[in-house]
Amino acid sequence: MKLEQMYQEIILDHYRQPHGAGLREPYDAETHHINPTCGDEVTLRVKLGDDPAHPTVQDVSYESLGCSISQASTSVLTDLVVGKSVEEAFRILESFQEMAQSRGKVPGDEEIIGDGIAFAGVSKYPARVKCALLGWMAFKDAVARVKEEA
Amino acid sequence: MTTLQTPTAGLDVASIRDDFPILSRTVREGRPLVYLDSGATSQRPRQVLDAERAFLETHNAAVHRGAHQLAEEATDDYEAARSKIAVFTGAEPEELVFTKNATEGINLVAYAMGNSSIRTGLAPESERFAVGPGDEIVVTELEHHANLVPWQELCRRTGATLRWYSVTEDGRIDLDSLELTERVKVVAFAHQSNVLGSIAPVEELVRRAQAVGALTVLDACQSVPHMPVNLTELGVDFAAFSGHKMLGPSGVGVLFGRTELLDAMPPFITGGSMIEMVRMEGSTYAPPPQRFEAGVPMTSQAVGLGAAVDYLSAIGMDTVFAHERELTKVALDTLREVEGVRIIGPDSLEQRGGAVSFVVDGVHAHDVGQVLDDRGIAVRVGHHCAWPLHRRFGIAATVRASFHVYTTVEEVAQLADGVRAAREFFGVA
Numbered sequence: 369m370k371l372e373q374m375y376q377e378i379i380l381d382h383y384r385q386p387h388g389a390g391l392r393e394p395y396d397a398e399t400h401h402i403n404p405t406c407g408d409e410v411t412l413r414v415k416l417g418d419d420p421a422h423p424t425v426q427d428v429s430y431e432s433l434g435c436s437i438s439q440a441s442t443s444v445l446t447d448l449v450v451g452k453s454v455e456e457a458f459r460i461l462e463s464f465q466e467m468a469q470s471r472g473k474v475p476g477d478e479e480i481i482g483d484g485i486a487f488a489g490v491s492k493y494p495a496r497v498k499c500a501l502l503g504w505m506a507f508k509d510a511v512a513r514v515k516e517e518a
Numbered sequence: 519m520t521t522l523q524t525p526t527a528g529l530d531v532a533s534i535r536d537d538f539p540i541l542s543r544t545v546r547e548g549r550p551l552v553y554l555d556s557g558a559t560s561q562r563p564r565q566v567l568d569a570e571r572a573f574l575e576t577h578n579a580a581v582h583r584g585a586h587q588l589a590e591e592a593t594d595d596y597e598a599a600r601s602k603i604a605v606f607t608g609a610e611p612e613e614l615v616f617t618k619n620a621t622e623g624i625n626l627v628a629y630a631m632g633n634s635s636i637r638t639g640l641a642p643e644s645e646r647f648a649v650g651p652g653d654e655i656v657v658t659e660l661e662h663h664a665n666l667v668p669w670q671e672l673c674r675r676t677g678a679t680l681r682w683y684s685v686t687e688d689g690r691i692d693l694d695s696l697e698l699t700e701r702v703k704v705v706a707f708a709h710q711s712n713v714l715g716s717i718a719p720v721e722e723l724v725r726r727a728q729a730v731g732a733l734t735v736l737d738a739c740q741s742v743p744h745m746p747v748n749l750t751e752l753g754v755d756f757a758a759f760s761g762h763k764m765l766g767p768s769g770v771g772v773l774f775g776r777t778e779l780l781d782a783m784p785p786f787i788t789g790g791s792m793i794e795m796v797r798m799e800g801s802t803y804a805p806p807p808q809r810f811e812a813g814v815p816m817t818s819q820a821v822g823l824g825a826a827v828d829y830l831s832a833i834g835m836d837t838v839f840a841h842e843r844e845l846t847k848v849a850l851d852t853l854r855e856v857e858g859v860r861i862i863g864p865d866s867l868e869q870r871g872g873a874v875s876f877v878v879d880g881v882h883a884h885d886v887g888q889v890l891d892d893r894g895i896a897v898r899v900g901h902h903c904a905w906p907l908h909r910r911f912g913i914a915a916t917v918r919a920s921f922h923v924y925t926t927v928e929e930v931a932q933l934a935d936g937v938r939a940a941r942e943f944f945g946v947a
Contacts, residue, residue: 370892371889371892374888375885375888375943380944384945405900406883406884406899406900406901406915407905407908407915408884408914408915433914434882434884434914435882435883435884435885435915436884436885437884437885493888499884
C-alpha cells in the first residue's frame with residue numbers, strides 16, 4: 369500500500385521522537401519559515417563553529433508546528449548536518465532536495481542523506497514536498513544569514 | 519462499486535451522479551473517488567460541459583463588438599446567461615457584472631473605492647465610495663482571505679482603519695464584539711463561512727451597517743451554490759460569487775451591485791468596451807455592467823455558468839440545501855463518534871451549511887488528509903484561506919469535508935472510518 373511507502377517507519381519514529389527539538393542558545397542566526405498553503409511553521413536556529421576558514425555546523429535547534437512529514441524531516445536534518453562542515457551540510461541538503469523534488473525519479477543516496485532516503489516516497493506527492501523541505505530551507509536560509517552578517 | 523444511494527430530500531442522487539463523468543473515476547490504485555472537496559471547487563455536469571462546447575462550436579465570437587451574425591449570437595448567449603443568473607439570485611441583469619471569480623469581484627469594489635478615494639477628475643457621485651484616514655472598514659475574523667486582504671490593501675492605500683467582528687467559540691460572528699459608528703464605510707462579511715459552515719445573520723448585519731450609512735459587501739461564494747439566495751431581499755449593496763463552486767466553469771464569477779451604486783461607481787479595470795467615448799484628452803464610461811467588463815470577456819464560461827444555473831434550478835435550491843443539510847448531519851453525527859475529533863464550527867444544524875471542519879488530536883490535518891486520500895477520499899486540509907480564523911482557534915490546520923448535490927450519504931459516512939484509520943496509523947487510537 370502506498371501509505372506505508374510514504375510514511376516509512378523511520379519517518380514515524382522521528383515524528384514521535386524528534387531529534388534536536390527545542391530552541392537553544394547560543395546561536396548565530398534564527399529563521400522563521402512558513403508553508404503558506406497549510407500554515408505549518410518552523411523557527412530554526414543555527415550555531416556555526418568559530419573557525420571562519422572552516423565553518424562547521426555546531427548546532428541546529430528548532431521549534432515547529434506541522435505535520436509528521438515536516439516534523440520528521442527537520443529531525444532528520446539535525447542528525448545529518450550537526451557536526452559536519454557547512455560545505456558538507458550543503459552537499460547533503462542539495463542531495464536531499466534533489467530527491468524530494470524528483471517526483472519519485474531520484475531514489476536518494478543513503479551514503480549522503482542517511483535516514484533522509486525514507487522521504488523518497490514523499491517526493492511522489494507534490495503537495496507534500498514542501499512539508500519535507502520546510503526545515504531544510506529554514507536551515508539553508510539561516511546559514512546564509514550567518515554568512516551575510518559575517 | 520455498488521454504492522447504496524440513500525435518498526435525501528427526495529433527491530435522486532444516483533441519476534444526478536450520472537451527469538458527472540468525473541465521479542465514476544478511480545484514484546490511488548483503483549479506489550472509487552469520494553469527492554468531499556466541493557467547497558474548494560465543485561465538479562461540473564455534462565450539461566455545463568455541453569453548453570460550453572455547443573457555444574464554441576456554433577456561436578463563438580467576441581461579444582459586444584462587431585456586427586456580424588456570430589457576434590450577435592454570441593452576445594445574445596452571453597447576455598442570456600446574465601439574465602438567467604439574475605433570476606437565480608433575485609437580481610436585475612444590469613446589477614450583475616461578470617468577473618474572473620469572486621476574488622476579482624471583491625477586488626473590483628475595493629479598487630473602485632480606492633480610485634474614488636483619490637478624488638481627482640471623478641464625477642461627484644463617486645464621493646460616496648471614498649475612504650481615508652479616520653474612516654473604518656469592517657470585516658469579520660472568519661473571512662476567507664479573498665474578503666480580507668483586499669480590504670487590508672484598501673486601508674493601506676487610503677489610510678482607513680480595518681476593524682473586525684471576532685468569532686465565538688462555536689464559530690459564529692460575535693455581534694457584541696464591535697460597535698459600528700458613523701466612521702464605518704464598509705461592512706464586508708461571508709454569507710456562509712467556508713471553514714465553519716456557519717451562516718451569518720445577514721439581516722442584522724445589514725441593519726447595523728445601514729444604521730451608520732455603511733455599504734455592505736457579501737461574500738456569497740459558499741451560499742449561492744448551496745442554498746436559495748435572493749440578493750435583493752437580503753438587502754446587501756454588493757455580493758460576489760464564483761462559477762466554479764456552483765457546478766459551473768472556472769474563470770467566471772459574478773459581482774452583484776445595486777443599480778444606483780454601480781451607476782455611481784468609477785471603474786476598476788479600464789480599456790476596451792467599457793467606454794462611452796474616448797478622446798486623446800480623456801474618456802467617459804459606459805453604464806454598468808459594461809463599465810466594469812473591460813476587454814473581451816470570458817464567454818463560453820459565462821454560457822456554462824448559465825447552464826449550471828439551469829441545472830441547479832431544475833433541482834431546486836431548497837432541495838439542494840435540504841440534501842446538504844442531511845449530509846452535514848451525517849458528517850457531524852459520525853465524526854462526533856470518533857475519539858479525539860473536535861469539530862471546528864457549530865456542532866448543530868442551526869444556521870449552518872455543509873462545510874464540516876475538524877481536527878484530530880495527535881494527528882496533523884495533512885496526515886489525516888493523506889490517509890483519507892489513500893482511501894480515495896478527497897478533502898481539503900490546511901487553513902482553507904482563512905488563516906486568522908484558524909489562529910483564533912489556536913490551530914494551524916483543519917480537515918474540511920464539503921459537499922454538493924452529487925454527494926451521497928454513504929460517501930460522507932466513509933469519512934469517519936477514514937479518520938479512525940488515520941488515528942490507528944499514527945498510533946493515537
